[in-house]
Amino acid sequence: MNDVNEIFNLINNSYKICITGHKSPDGDCIGSVMALYHFLKPFKKDVTVFIDGIIPFNYKAFVDENIIAQDYDNEEFDLLFVLDSSDEKRLGKFENILNNTKKTVVIDHHKTNEGFGDINIIDTEMSSTGELLYDILKTSEMNISKEAAVLIYIAILTDTGKFSYSNTTSRTHRKTAELIDIGVDVAEIDNIVYNSKPSNIVRAFIDCISGIELYYNNQLGMTSITKSILDKNNAEMADVDGVVEYIREIKEVEVSCVLKENEEGTKVSLRSKNNIDVSNISVKFGGGGHSKAAGFEINENIENTKKILLKEFKEYFR
Numbered sequence: 279m280n281d282v283n284e285i286f287n288l289i290n291n292s293y294k295i296c297i298t299g300h301k302s303p304d305g306d307c308i309g310s311v312m313a314l315y316h317f318l319k320p321f322k323k324d325v326t327v328f329i330d331g332i333i334p335f336n337y338k339a340f341v342d343e344n345i346i347a348q349d350y351d352n353e354e355f356d357l358l359f360v361l362d363s364s365d366e367k368r369l370g371k372f373e374n375i376l377n378n379t380k381k382t383v384v385i386d387h388h389k390t391n392e393g394f395g396d397i398n399i400i401d402t403e404m405s406s407t408g409e410l411l412y413d414i415l416k417t418s419e420m421n422i423s424k425e426a427a428v429l430i431y432i433a434i435l436t437d438t439g440k441f442s443y444s445n446t447t448s449r450t451h452r453k454t455a456e457l458i459d460i461g462v463d464v465a466e467i468d469n470i471v472y473n474s475k476p477s478n479i480v481r482a483f484i485d486c487i488s489g490i491e492l493y494y495n496n497q498l499g500m501t502s503i504t505k506s507i508l509d510k511n512n513a514e515m516a517d518v519d520g521v522v523e524y525i526r527e528i529k530e531v532e533v534s535c536v537l538k539e540n541e542e543g544t545k546v547s548l549r550s551k552n553n554i555d556v557s558n559i560s561v562k563f564g565g566g567g568h569s570k571a572a573g574f575e576i577n578e579n580i581e582n583t584k585k586i587l588l589k590e591f592k593e594y595f596r
């Protein structure tokens with residue numbers, strides 16, 4: 279863990295520090311970025327947070343959005359942390375920060391991350407970047423506040439699908455137990471993160487679910503989240519979550535796909551139930567991820583993207 283010691287040397291020797299994560303942030307990204315922000319407070323540094331994309335409604339209670347910078351004016355930093363981001367492109371409109379920092383520390387758990395920082399702590403055995411960050415922060419022997427513990431808990435909770443995916447280990451549970459000892463209220467967080475959906479978001483979800491199509495003897499499930507579904511329900515793309523996981527609940531489904539219509543084309547989310555490694559297909563199209571959860575963006579409309587995916591998956595379901 280020499281790299282970890284070096285991180286603390288860098289923190290001590292830096293003044294202007296920047297923390298960022300991937301665009302369209304999820305619970306692991308938001309939890310990790312904000313946990314590190316809280317952890318760094320006692321160091322009395324000038325810390326800036328950048329995240330490209332809106333904070334989904336169910337995480338807003340844990341984030342002071344005033345501290346998240348919206349625009350980047352080529353300011354220089356002594357030290358940059360990039361969390362939960364498998365490559366440079368994932369920073370979205372803030373990618374350029376990478377060119378304006380003296381040192382970059384990458385902390386991630388995606389197996390497609392090739393290490394684009396000066397220090398790269400990439401552990402694909404970790405359930406979440408939050409779990410990995412917790413290990414790193416603990417080596418400092420500094421206090422981990424309840425606020426930081428809650429954020430790390432949210433990172434782990436959401437990336438493990440409430441401790442149900444195969445990335446959940448006994449170590450994950452032991453660390454989570456420590457977070458609960460620090461003061462995390464698991465039922466309270468469950469209610470905020472999962473049981474607080476506005477009815478229009480649930481209606482948008484139902485519209486997406488009602489469009490599920492099954493292919494290859496029901497082993498491939500697919501649906502799309504279109505602008506018209508979002509407009510009809512006055513919903514934001516970032517707020518409609520869990521569709522791809524819902525499709526995987528169908529017994530025969532081995533791979534689920536959700537096609538999200540955006541300005542440039544389509545964003546594809548892929549989930550695998552057992553042995554099919556969906557990160558291979560994501561990488562082929564310039565994306566990344568894990569074997570059971572991956573994604574990519576493509577400059578094609580929904581219909582063409584669907585055809586491309588059906589062709590790609592054909593060989594898996596022969």
Ligand SMILES: [Mn+2]
Binds near residue numbers: 306387406407
């Ligand atoms: Mn993650």
